[in-house]
Amino acid sequence: MKIDWAALGSVFGVSLVVTVALVGLFTLGIVALAKRETAAARGGSAAAAATGAYACFAACAAAVAYGIYLIVA
Amino acid sequence: MEHITLLLGIVIVTALVFDFTNGFHDTANAMATTISTGALKPKTAVAMSAVLNLVGAFLSVEVAKTISGGIIDEAGIQPEVIFAALVGAILWNLLTWLLGLPSSSSHALFGGLIGAAVMSAGWDSVNGSTVVTKVLIPAVAAPLVAGAAAALATRLTYRIGRGTDERATSKGYRAGQIASAGLVSLAHGTNDAQKTMGIITLALVTGGVLVPDSDPPLWVIVSAGLAIALGTYLGGWRIIRTMGKGLTDLAPQQGFAAQTSAATAILASSHIGFSLSTTQVCSGAVMGAGLGRKGGVVRWSTATRMFAAWGLTLPAAGLVGAGAELLTKQGTWGVVLTGALLVAGSGTIWVLSRRKPVTVDNVNDTGAAAEPAGVVTSAVAAVTPPPAGVVADGGLKATISSPDAEPQRPATV
Numbered sequence: 153m154k155i156d157w158a159a160l161g162s163v164f165g166v167s168l169v170v171t172v173a174l175v176g177l178f179t180l181g182i183v184a185l186a187k188r189e190t191a192a193a194r195g196g197s198a199a200a201a202a203t204g205a206y207a208c209f210a211a212c213a214a215a216v217a218y219g220i221y222l223i224v225a
Numbered sequence: 226m227e228h229i230t231l232l233l234g235i236v237i238v239t240a241l242v243f244d245f246t247n248g249f250h251d252t253a254n255a256m257a258t259t260i261s262t263g264a265l266k267p268k269t270a271v272a273m274s275a276v277l278n279l280v281g282a283f284l285s286v287e288v289a290k291t292i293s294g295g296i297i298d299e300a301g302i303q304p305e306v307i308f309a310a311l312v313g314a315i316l317w318n319l320l321t322w323l324l325g326l327p328s329s330s331s332h333a334l335f336g337g338l339i340g341a342a343v344m345s346a347g348w349d350s351v352n353g354s355t356v357v358t359k360v361l362i363p364a365v366a367a368p369l370v371a372g373a374a375a376a377l378a379t380r381l382t383y384r385i386g387r388g389t390d391e392r393a394t395s396k397g398y399r400a401g402q403i404a405s406a407g408l409v410s411l412a413h414g415t416n417d418a419q420k421t422m423g424i425i426t427l428a429l430v431t432g433g434v435l436v437p438d439s440d441p442p443l444w445v446i447v448s449a450g451l452a453i454a455l456g457t458y459l460g461g462w463r464i465i466r467t468m469g470k471g472l473t474d475l476a477p478q479q480g481f482a483a484q485t486s487a488a489t490a491i492l493a494s495s496h497i498g499f500s501l502s503t504t505q506v507c508s509g510a511v512m513g514a515g516l517g518r519k520g521g522v523v524r525w526s527t528a529t530r531m532f533a534a535w536g537l538t539l540p541a542a543g544l545v546g547a548g549a550e551l552l553t554k555q556g557t558w559g560v561v562l563t564g565a566l567l568v569a570g571s572g573t574i575w576v577l578s579r580r581k582p583v584t585v586d587n588v589n590d591t592g593a594a595a596e597p598a599g600v601v602t603s604a605v606a607a608v609t610p611p612p613a614g615v616v617a618d619g620g621l622k623a624t625i626s627s628p629d630a631e632p633q634r635p636a637t638v
Contacts, residue, residue, distance in 0.1 A: 155358050159499035160366055166497065167490040168374045174489070175378035175482050179385040182397030186389045212401075219408050222492050223415050224284050 174215055181208030231557070233432040235564055236304045237425050239311040241452040244421035246318040247330040248278065248456020251417065253464040254327070254487070254507040255409040258480035258514075260588060261469025264399040265406075267460070267585045273403075274410040275458035281414020282422075282450030296335055296359060297342040298350045304428050305553040305560060306341045311424070312567050313337030313546030317538060319574045325463035325471070325583070326534040329502035331420065332360055336542030343543075344550035356539075359500070364535050367490070367501040368509025375479075375486035375510040379517025382478045398477035405484040412491050413503055414453060421449040462583040468508060470589060471527045473515025483507075483514035505535065 184205035191198040255277075256270040265273065314330070314337040321328045335356075342350040386394060422441045429435040435442075469475065475483065487503075487510040494501040508531060515523045552559040552566075 154354075155362060156499055159497050160362070163490070163494045163497050163499050163501070164366075164370045164373075166493040167370050167486065168377065170493070171374035171378045171482075171486040171489045172381055175485050176381050176385060178397070178401050178481070178485075179382040179478075182394045182401075183386055183389050185397060186393035189393055190390070212404075216404055216408060219488065219492050220411065222496050223281070223408075223412050 174212060177208045178212050181205045181212070184208065230432065232304050232308070232560055233428060233434070235560060236308045236311070236428045239308055239315070240421050240424045240428070241448055243311045243315050243334070244418065244449055244452040245456035246315050247417050248453040249459050249461040250318050250322055250330050250464060251413055251504060252457045252460045253468040254503050255406045255413060257465045257468035258475055258484050258511060259402050259406045260465055262402065262475050262477045262480035264402040264477065264480065267588055271458050271460040273407065275454040277407055277410035278414035278418065278457045279450045279454035281411045282418035282446065282453060284411070284415050285419070296352055296355045297338050298352070302342070302431060303345065304431055306345045306550060307424060307428055308560065309341035309549035309553050309563065310334065310337035310546045312549040312563060313340055313542040315567065316545050316570050317542040319571055321534055322461050322463055323574050323578050324534070325467040326531050327464050327468050327504045327508050328531070328534045328538050329504045330417065331502060332364070332538045333542045334420070335360055336539040337546035339539065340543030340546030341550040344547040345554070360539060363499070363501045364505055367505035368512065370501065371486050371490040371506040371509035372513030372516070374490060375483045375513030376517035378482035378486055379479050379514045382482055383518060386478065395477055398481045401481045402477065402484050405481070405488040408488040409484065409491060409503070409507070412488070412495070414450070416495065416503070418449045418453045421452070422446060425449065460585065462585060462588045466583055466588050467527065468511055471524060472508065472511050473521060473523045475511070475514060476518065479514035479518055479521070482517065483510040486510040486513065
């Protein structure tokens, strides 16, 4: 019996790292957006927060696109 | 199509029925968390999942060359063996649906194939070590992989997001969940609809309608995609309830972490080449997300029943598959009788399910989430206790009962 521990290990590692990274990025984006909204409510602006948020979402969108590519390929 | 015999026709119809049960059994994988956290309305969620499953079926035509991935020797496999295997898999899928337990449709198919192949050609036709590497180890690994990722991600998202207004972030979590649920649906359509296409194509090849190594005809692709999409749209609400509400209570943050971890683990496993069951990955992710929140709980009595069902999948579907093969070997009347028994068995399960229906309207009720009713429960109750009122009692019995389920695996392997 040959168990492919290397493959199993990489599935584990990749799942862990990618999930945590994606969830972290996305949460940062959400939090930044929420900050901008609070700032707007007070009459201020938070361009940095908005830019950061969209950068986070763009990275997540890229990950989703890569996921679709993996499904199709 | 003019050369299709009665047996071949029955095999094709049964394969499509299996595809359909696969669809509604697995709706929960993609949509349970989305529905239970309220990110999407139940009907919208299953409709979206159905469309993505259909799209997924057309995305890739690289049909699985083997239906069992080397678990059984497929050289010279007869259509009636495939038919018997499908009968075992369908009945197990329906039974676990009745009990509201998420279990792997692929493993049910493997179990049915093993049983039918053993009955048809003896134990030599089963590759025992492949069973261990493709079924048993993934069953242990999948919830651990997805669960660990989901737990860590849940912890992280709570830490980053603390101190922010919940109303401001809820829309974001909603979008995130929908996106990752969509990915899971798409991957499911690609993988599982192709499995059915593989079965039908193999049956057509063995029946002499197609030449070996040919691509599936268009009608096979279309019908397999439609069957899985229809099943998904009808929604296995019982399983959705168990996964979304029964195993743990999910907040939007947890639902998002669970669904992302499931999507990642499924794609990573299919791409790296250590295939994990979608159902087991998703159940593990939900439990991990439950554990990742401070004060979060996993209902271990429900989880234990689910694990027991995973352990029983192979032997149970195998026994039914073997019985069905014993009948179909007798000739045409045996095939017809097996078909009649399949219809009767499915009908009985459906009637039992009507006693306490779980529908789109009560899918998010928690009251009876962990307690499916009906006489069939007694069969499973012999292995695992129904959730007891006293927590300590349930936990104690659960620990005793799980070793019971274990020895049954080697017996059939």
